[in-house]
Amino acid sequence: MLDAAMHAQLESPFMSAPAEIRCAIYQHLVTSSSVHVFLTPQGRPQVSTCIVPPTSSLVADWSRSMGGRQPNNARENDPTWIRRVRTPWGPHWECEEAYLSHDLDDMTNLLSICKKMYLDVCTILFERATINVTDLATLELLTRNPAEEAPSPSHFWNLSNYAYPLIQRLSITLLLPLAVYEALADVQDNQPGREAQYAGEDATAVACATWARACPAVCQLPQLRNLHVWLDHDGGSSWSHVRERQAVGIGLMGVLAAHLQARSQDKKLPPVEVLFNLPKLHPALARPETHYVPESPPPLFAIERRFRLGSHVKEGAGGFLRVRHEYDFPITRELALFNRYYDNPDDPDWDTGPVTEDEIREMEEYEKRLWEQGSDVHQYLKDITFSGLQSQWAIL
């Protein structure tokens, strides 16, 4: 692939070799199955490797919050901890940290050699790897149809020229203000032109309008086959304060479904498998009319649920930032370790090692029963002391 603004590098034996030979060599060097695309503060698109392993979506983010995001012995105002908690990269915070620390792998090093190699490697990545996007501006950039763009003498940094025709797997991670979900929930139709209803220049209106524009563009990616959408809000209150049937079901899924329906009329385009990842619902807050609970009508696309990160950054007087623990459901999650202790009181390593998925599920079921019985779970937690835990635990 050659760009008019790019040096042909003909003095280089490697770069002047046929594209097929260069590609065969790249195949051995570029092994990343998942990469991030994002914009630098200067607005330039950047590509880096995704290092988050494909672990269980149920506990992936939550388990790392126990020992990963919090540096050892970190105080609540530790800048590294604050950055890890509030980053819009969400569960990909380690990927951001690897990029910021210049801990570059072979793939990322290849991208920095020259423009021609950058585009060679990007072409392979866009075709084969999952493309992770963690902000709406990058999403809009990648999904811009080059055929609808005005010709430019230099479009090297217009990455959509190379991404748009090739992307097969797209993963969108959005950590948005609660106000954005409220605005999405307040607009109840999913018809074309919906973006015109998001008038205004404030951050909420801009985010809603950007999604409304990006959504049909995503559905027009000619090679798209898999779309994964991870959502959360960036506040400390429960996810269940989001009216997800309206904000996600109509505002996001509804718009997607309408445009995928239009896409299905074009038989040349492959079908798209869509999966949403949302936080667990709080049993005391979720309602059939506003949330996807078992007794409500099913969503337009499959939803997988995960446990939500329990750390949040709060701003105090004078802009002082600090990390606070405010757990969404289940709020009794830390008792999983005590449960392990009482199962094996003679094991000296009872408090080491990550909490397992089975342990978390046990806590989930236990606390769910408490809420359904009408118990004051917050008071219940306060009443528990280490010495009294064993007797309380007998009800499990």
Ligand SMILES: [Zn+2]
């Ligand atoms: Zn990642």
